[in-house]
Amino acid sequence: MSGPSALKILRYASHCLGLKSYLQHPGDGRIRPRIPAQALVWSLLIAHLLRAWSFLRVEWLVHSPARPGLGVGAAFGDDALAYFTERLEAESTRAALSSAIHQAKRNKVFDHTRFIGLALDGTGAGYTQKKPCRLCHPVTDGQGTLHGHLHHFALLAVVGTGITLPLDVEPYGAKDSEYAAGQRLLRRATARIGRRFAPYVVADGAFATAPFLHTAGQLGLRVVARLKGNLPELSQAAARLFDGQPPHSVFPYGADRVELWDADDFPPWATLRWERVRVLRYRQHKPDGTVIQAEWLTDFPRRQVGSFNLFRLAKNRWEIENQGFNDGKNRYGMEHICHHHPNSMLLNWLLIALALVIERLYRLCYLHRGTHPVRSAIDLVNLLWLNLRLPCAPDTS
Numbered sequence: 256m257s258g259p260s261a262l263k264i265l266r267y268a269s270h271c272l273g274l275k276s277y278l279q280h281p282g283d284g285r286i287r288p289r290i291p292a293q294a295l296v297w298s299l300l301i302a303h304l305l306r307a308w309s310f311l312r313v314e315w316l317v318h319s320p321a322r323p324g325l326g327v328g329a330a331f332g333d334d335a336l337a338y339f340t341e342r343l344e345a346e347s348t349r350a351a352l353s354s355a356i357h358q359a360k361r362n363k364v365f366d367h368t369r370f371i372g373l374a375l376d377g378t379g380a381g382y383t384q385k386k387p388c389r390l391c392h393p394v395t396d397g398q399g400t401l402h403g404h405l406h407h408f409a410l411l412a413v414v415g416t417g418i419t420l421p422l423d424v425e426p427y428g429a430k431d432s433e434y435a436a437g438q439r440l441l442r443r444a445t446a447r448i449g450r451r452f453a454p455y456v457v458a459d460g461a462f463a464t465a466p467f468l469h470t471a472g473q474l475g476l477r478v479v480a481r482l483k484g485n486l487p488e489l490s491q492a493a494a495r496l497f498d499g500q501p502p503h504s505v506f507p508y509g510a511d512r513v514e515l516w517d518a519d520d521f522p523p524w525a526t527l528r529w530e531r532v533r534v535l536r537y538r539q540h541k542p543d544g545t546v547i548q549a550e551w552l553t554d555f556p557r558r559q560v561g562s563f564n565l566f567r568l569a570k571n572r573w574e575i576e577n578q579g580f581n582d583g584k585n586r587y588g589m590e591h592i593c594h595h596h597p598n599s600m601l602l603n604w605l606l607i608a609l610a611l612v613i614e615r616l617y618r619l620c621y622l623h624r625g626t627h628p629v630r631s632a633i634d635l636v637n638l639l640w641l642n643l644r645l646p647c648a649p650d651t652s
């Protein structure tokens with residue numbers, strides 16, 4: 256067998272990323288299990304990498320002649336996966352995520368990055384019309400008529416390094432809030448990965464609340480957060496100051512032209528215990544005439560991060576949108592409910608995050624070592640299927 260294969264990725268994850276012990280003991284909560292936990296957890300991870308994530312597709316795969324090539328030691332049904340993920344504890348997979356990312360750091364993956372960042376954002380996924388679970392959010396129209404339920408979670412990822420690596424997931428129910436889930440997520444992930452791993456967190460405007468900013472500060476993190484209409488006093492003060500001034504700096508950014516305004520002496524709003532707030536505005540002119548303008552607030556002092564670098568840190572927020580949610584939903588099944596149960600859904604999101612970490616480090620670092628070119632994600636998927644020697648390939652359109 257030549258080129259990448261499921262078995263080679265299993266060896267890479269076990270030995271190069273140090274996940275062997277996790278794969279053997281992933282936090283199995285079943286009483287008297289008959290199917291080894293390793294077969295179940297690895298089947299879910301490799302199925303995500305093959306983009307065949309539904310439990311029925313996994314069942315089909317492990318009953319096919321491809322099973323030895325997948326590295327899965329036993330066959331089982333989709334009901335076994337439902338039972339397993341209902342009882343699988345999340346902390347082991349969270350620990351595996353941060354341990355794999357730590358190992359990447361030891362393998363010098365981030366050596367050329369001055370500021371490793373954490374990006375935080377929330378999303379909705381897993382629409383259903385079935386009986387609601389404790390994580391379900393009702394979906395209603397303007398008249399208040401119920402049209403089913405959706406699930407929400409916050410995702411934290413390592414960004415700004417050239418490889419976006421999801422680190423942790425925190426779901427929240429209808430009576431909870433995105434920024435409260437974000438605080439829990441940030442506290443837990445920082446405790447696990449270490450306070451000095453990343454100096455800042457970048458987040459959307461929903462997290463620009465005093466409690467969230469205070470939590471980040473207690474954890475030793477600077478914050479770069481989008482400034483939107485939910486902070487009207489600060490938004491209006493920034494507009495009053497910047498609208499009357501020419502840009503403080505202008506520079507090319509790829510084919511675009513970017514204008515920046517940057518001031519660090521705005522008063523904090525009533526509940527925020529900061530001495531001053533720094534606000535950056537950028538106006539990005541595209542060659543087709545499109546103009547994108549956004550304001551960001553931060554507690555980074557200028558002596559530590561200048562205007563241009565702050566602009567780049569703010570832009571890192573898009574990584575979680577593009578390489579986190581878009582990739583996760585369009586290619587790895589993040590939108591799909593395999594089994595409508597709160598723990599099963601959480602574990603599915605965490606295992607997608609771990610599959611993404613394994614895939615990106617394997618493809619962008621391990622396969623790219625020496626003079627080997629970077630393979631595209633779809634190239635890798637196709638090669639994995641070809642090396643399973645199955646008669647059919649997935650629809651990857």
Ligand SMILES: [Zn+2]
Pocket residue numbers: 387388389390391392404406595
């Ligand atoms: Zn639900």
